[in-house]
Amino acid sequence: MKQAVHFGAGNIGRGFIGELLVRSGYEVAFVDVNKELVDLINERRGYDIEIVGDEPQKIHVEHVRAINSAENPEELMQAIEQADIITTAIGPNILKFIAPNLAKGLARRLKRTQAPLNIIACENMVGGSSLLKSYVYEHLTPEERAMCDAWIGFPDAAVDRIVPLQKNEDPLLVKVEPYAEWDADVTQAKGEPPAIEGLTWVENLEAYIERKLFTVNTGHASIAYLAYRKGIKDIYTAMQDKSIVDMARQVWAETGSLLIKKFGFNPETHKQYIETTERRFRNPHLSDEVTRVARGPKRKLGAKDRLVSPASQLLAQGQKPSALATVIGAAFHFDYEGDKEAQEVQQGIQREGLHRAIHNYTEIPENSELFRMVENKTAGF
């Protein structure tokens, strides 16, 4: 069997990427630091996925094992040396922590074999694999970097499937929605791009990732921050609240207008994409907590992320992102105690005041119209 190494045996790792790799003929070595998870995968060498929706489906995934990278770095090195593909789904903030081991493994691999290898970061962000590449390169010598340039591809990717936090009796079971989309940038691939069922190799990834990030993730985050302000606990309930849905639709009208203008999307096709997204959020079989979708507000308020990036781009196009400014304002009020980034943002506001905090977290220029809009909306909540 072909060999895949996947960092992160969590929800997207098991519930999406791992399954597609196995379905495509790979044996998957999950790399994780959660000892219980690793031990259980190794004990069972398989796990179940439940697709929840109007037509429920069960899938049993086999041909998997797991490596505890904290306890067994040597096993990880060997897996990297033999891998036919490497993927990650660990969270954007964790990419820098896997870079040292990845760099070491790649350096060893390139001494032994010069075969093309692609490393795809499946994280909710623009340029995830490129960011991982920059971290990995920090740990390589100039000679090793040159070898990597020749043989190791880091194709950026867009991944789309809602996998909520899991609360199942079986700790390996993952319940997922039926919808799934995975696209990767063929222009960044090395060698023949690996054929993986469910993975589409595209030439214009920027359009795919921004369509996904600024529709699915912007919409989801908007709903979550507005719902949190109203004390609503889950996305399904939030979708029954007319004022929240109205605001989400305004946000989608804004990001839709940006995307249609920027990438030349067909307006009718994009309307259908928005409708599909809204339907996915209304899935009654999926229990998705508001605090999961809102998690990491510092990251989500970042200049390149799902809220501020479309707002800044709209302003540059001469449009007024009023609904986006409202939800950015709501995000500054996400003070959930169980979220470290939420606490950090709240402390930042208390320490330096709202004005500085908006500037620090969003990097929106203080003299811009967008800054004034966000400041007004945040103060008005």
Ligand SMILES: NC(=O)C1=CN([C@@H]2O[C@H](COP(=O)(O)OP(=O)(O)OC[C@H]3O[C@@H](n4cnc5c(N)ncnc54)[C@H](O)[C@@H]3O)[C@@H](O)[C@H]2O)C=CC1
């Ligand atoms: N859950 C979802 O619906 C979707 C999530 N994503 C993205 O996928 C990524 C992962 O999200 P989830 O699967 O939801 O998170 P998760 O928390 O379920 O899984 C992350 C896994 O990474 C592991 N991990 C943490 N540090 C590690 C390290 N140093 N080395 C190896 N493994 C490590 C954790 O133990 C955990 O098992 C995020 O970037 C997220 O934005 C993308 C699309 C959908």
Ligand SMILES: O=P(O)(O)OC[C@H]1O[C@](O)(CO)[C@@H](O)[C@@H]1O
């Ligand atoms: O994983 P992040 O970036 O924290 O954001 C959560 C988002 O990711 C998803 O889990 C999948 O795109 C969405 O359900 C949600 O909008």
